[in-house]
Amino acid sequence: MLTPPKNSTQATNFEITLKHHGGKLGVTGSCHELTINNNGNNHGILIDCGLFQGKDAKDKHGNERKLDIEFPISHLKALILTHTHIDHIGRLPWLLAKGFKQPIYCTPATAELVPLMLDDGLKLQLGLNKGQRARVLELIRKQIKPIPYNQWHRIPLSSISRSLRSSSPLKTSSSYLLLRFQPAGHILGSAYVEIKLPNNDIVVFSGDLGPSNTPLLPDPISPKRADLLIIESTYGNKIHDSVETRAKRLQDIIERSLEDGGAIIIPAFSVGRTQELLFDIEHLIHHNNIDSKIPIILDSPLANKVTKQYRRFKKLWSKEAKIKLSNQRHPLNFEQCITIESHKEHMQIVNRLKSTAEPCIIVAASGMCAGGRVMNYLEALLPDKRTDIILAGYQAHGTLGRDLQNKKETVWIDNQPIDVNAQIHTMSGYSAHADQADLMKFVEGIEEGKKEVVVVHGEDNVREEFERVLETRNYMLR
Ligand SMILES: [Zn+2]
Structure with a gap:
């Protein structure tokens, strides 16, 4: 040939x-x-x-x-x-x-x-x-x-x-x-x-x-x-962590993180990662594996809109996800999930968490900590050792997410040096x-x-x- x-x-x-x-x-x-x-x-x-x-x-x-x-x-x-x-x-x-x-x-x-x-x-x-x-x-x-x-x-x-x-x-x-x-x-x-x-x-x-x-x-x-x-x-x-065990790993990290209070920040792409995380968090709540009173804050107007499209195109979901729907579950639309729209409301929550360190789970874009609302949470909460960051996605070279993953002790946000005392966790099962x-x-x-x-x-x-x-x-x- x-x-x-x-x-x-x-x-x-x-x-x-x-x-x-x-x-x-x-x-x-x-x-x-x-x-x-x-x-x-x-x-x-x-x-x-x-x-x-x-x-x-x-x-x-x-x-x-x-x-x-x-x-x-x-x-x-x-x-x-x-x-x-x-x-x-x-x-x-x-x-x-x-x-x-x-x-x-x-x-x-x-x-x-x-x-x-x-x-x-x-x-x-x-x-x-x-x-x-x-x-x-x-x-x-x-x-x-x-x-x-x-x-x-x-x-x-x-x-x-x-x-x-x-x-x-x-x-x-x-x-x-x-x-x-x-x-x-x-x-x-x-x-x-x-x-x-x-x-x-x-x-x-x-x-x-x-x-x-x-x-x-x-x-x-x-x-x-x-x-x-x-x-x-x-x-x-x-070779990724298996998907079967990722909800369990998420549960372990959440449990450990909540022991000392403080926020859990999950930087997430507005499309894909956010919906996968919501899907697993709903699963953990449904099976009483995490405290159903913990507020889950979805702070990304874009992720909210994208999540609506995920709900609209249910016909493209997997068999497992469709079974949940037929059992009256709402994998992407559950009660404990608070969605934040306005910038004013967003800043109020950032400031409140900075002063109170109340336990909560925040899902916000961008996924590689390169802009988006997650930046304000990181700036305010990275210095607090009670904060936990879960990096659940790929972090490209040169992004803040990569610096956090590499355990840098000081990072730069808005030209300001920020001390990193928060716990950083990487989960590859969410790729x-x-x-x-x-x-x-x-x-x-x-x-x-x-x-x-x-x-x-x-x-x-x-x-x-x-x-x-x-x-x-x-x-x-x-
Ligand atoms: Zn892609």
Whole structure:
């Protein structure tokens, strides 16, 4: 068999190239481009358009990296969004500002979440007022074309194929590609993407893959065929704590933390982690494993809105979660959960906890302690040794979350040094990412195709370790 040259695959009259505008060497800023050269014409498909975070947000001189889109876009035919984490969609406003007018494909749940997730960024990063934000979001809504899971959809590559769109059957031709989303089990609406090329080869972009056995969302199932697989490797070197034991671990930490009073702060992504935590806390309360009088404070307006979408898309929940619903349980909407909306109310609670150290559990964004309301809690409560911080998610290099995880004795918030006397706990069972075993299960579940693999979205040593594992199992890396 002829081995295709690196980064391009020859076919009869076309060739594909893979470019990474972000998210190849780091874990943030995901933005990949599949370019199809068809009879001398280049057509590009962009997969995700994410924001750089933590150390990825700085250039090699330590300056803030520019967010402007610096790669050409005139040949792009579509943007595909795998899911709504900001490191996958955060640069979308900059893409539009550059003049991108093509369709944005994603699943229906992702379509609902995109404007919610971007609104914050438009306010904080671009300083847009409410009216300006509404106009940008309206533009994005118009370009978004939701496609349900498991349905092939045609992406025309040339204007001629548009006329074929409604009448011809869904077979590949050199004038269009086929696109299909499949559940990735990462967060609500998340998908991996199958792209069928004119020669029937299938390129799969994993997006972010969820771990197996999480209680809220179903596990990802491998694609049947992949000739080229672009796979994330965030935890390509780790095996997570089992999901079965994580509620128990959470219970142990909560019990120990409450003995000396003080707040338990859980920094959490507004989408995914917050809902998983609420789900487990409801479970602990239902089984009387934690004191039902402890206030659970959900202090994140965005997380509140996202949680409503999780409740709306119950049909995408796992079997276990659906059984709870049928037993009249409300896994994401229970009595003890107090939601905080206004900034005034938020500051009142921060100040009250600072002076009283009352026991409570606070769930607030952002998940890596890089902005958001959690910052005020940390500033006020990190110096108090009765405070407990539970880091339940990935903490990128250069974030405050990573500093806390590394047990730094002093951290900087708002240019102020803050002493860390609080207890810091790390729980890996809450990861929304597949671990090495889950990733290998996904790869090895693929039955057909050339199965060449490109590993992306991992820190250098992690990516390299995962590549070695793939090589020892005879996968060809590109
Ligand atoms: Zn993600």
